[in-house]
Amino acid sequence: MSEVSVIVPIYNQREMLPATLGSLIRQDFADLEIVAVDDASTDGGAQRACEILSRGGRNYKLIRLGKNVGCSSARNRGLRESSGRYVLFFDGDDMAETGFISALHASITENGGDFASCGYKTHDPLSGEVKDFPLVVPEGLSMEEVLELRILNKLDIPHCATLYRKDFLTGSAIAYKDGCSAGEDVEFLIKVLCRANKCSFVPDCLYIYVQHEAMGSRAEIKNRKKKIERYLHHTEAHFREAEYIRRNASGKRPRLLAEDMLLPLAYLRLLSYFAMSGQRERFDALLSSKDIRRAILKSRGAFFIKPEVFLRGCAALLLPSLYYSKYSGYAGR
Incomplete structure (x- = not known):
């Protein structure tokens, strides 16, 4: 059993895996498990992930799905097969600062909450532009107030910059909606905010959203x-x-x-x-x-x-x- 499991769904992201998985391998947190879920990639991504993880010196699981089921179902599969006391969902094309997991783990254990979140930054490889989005939350808010701010879009809690207690998620039957390909992150977070008793926030921008043309949230979908x-x-x-x-x-x-x-x-x-x-x-x-x-x-x-x-x-x-x-x-x- 690991202290923290990082669940990484992968689908046709072969060229991005060295940076993504490398940033997890280089984390300064010791007791870490990487759970890579290959969602029936057709670009050799599963083999590339296996090569990177096998020489990375970290505990890992590589789950190969027989058919493409979508990110939500892939995350659910990773959650079920993870061994960590805490879990974190990480996109297959992003990166993180070296102290990302350490900071979240320190926050959640010190505060005894159900989850801990941190700020993020965006990085555009083409222009080199980096923008910081610190997570600044007023002190003393109740969970009801945090939920209200999220409903009103006045509080941006980054989904992939959040560490959860696994027993909180499983005990509350919180999972992604299988088959959902848009809006699933916010829906998952709403469930968490409805059920959580306590949370904590780290203002530092430690998660890195890498912006590129293949992103579903950024690409101009021609179809x-x-x-x-x-x-x-x-x-x-x-x-x-x-x-x-x-x-x-x-x-x-x-x-x-x-x-x-x-x-x-x-x-x-x-x-x-x-x-x-x-x-x-x-x-x-x-x-x-x-x-x-x-x-x-x-x-x-x-x-x-x-x-x-x-x-x-x-x-x-x-x-x-x-x-x-x-x-x-x-x-x-």
């Missing part, structure tokens, strides 16, 4: 169908987040935000998806439902927090043809 599919996955994640908060958040205010902001936004995104994919009949059917219209109008309860959701809802309810036309030629996140 419109794929882009619309990602939008749908993101929308479905919004519905699941709202429902999870309503059922599991301990505080009243996060549950109100789920009903008055997240759920109306999810329905508006679903309307937008129907427009993007040319499904006018389903668009009209959804909009004709009294229950759906009432749900959208509940966004007035969050008007002074997120007025754009209520205004977008008014546009959909009062000017449906214009709303449909606006989104029929659009494909977004």
Whole structure:
């Protein structure tokens, strides 16, 4: 059994693996296990990972999946097979400073929390530009307040810059949604914030997001169908987040935000998806439902927090043809 397991899903990232796995091998934290999950790569990535890890001097597991299942399922598999007391999810094309894991481990053990997060930086290899994003959080916040800030997008907790107690995740049945390819990171974090009793934050920028053209979050997806599919996955994640908060958040205010902001936004995104994919009949059917219209109008309860959701809802309810036309030629996140 290791103290910390780092779970790294890999899919056709062969050329990036020396930098990614190398940054983990060079960590100054001793009791570390690297769990690489190859998601049926077709570029020889599994063999490259095996070569790097076998001579890296670290405990490791290399899991080879027989078919491509997506990042969410690959992470879940890695979590199940990891041996660490603590776990961390690491993207297969990123890097970290040498003291990354040590800092998070010190924070979570000293504070006795369910998770610890740190700041991050972005690095563009083409331009050489590096931007720092320290994780500055007001002291003394309750978990309810942390959840509220995350719901309102006022607190950016980097998913891959977070160390979790494994028994907290498994005991709370927290996992990624299998098959989800967009919005899965925020959904996972929302579940964590609903269930956690205590957390801690390290302001230092220790995780390095490497920006490149292959990134799903950065690349211009030329295939419109794929882009619309990602939008749908993101929308479905919004519905699941709202429902999870309503059922599991301990505080009243996060549950109100789920009903008055997240759920109306999810329905508006679903309307937008129907427009993007040319499904006018389903668009009209959804909009004709009294229950759906009432749900959208509940966004007035969050008007002074997120007025754009209520205004977008008014546009959909009062000017449906214009709303449909606006989104029929659009494909977004």
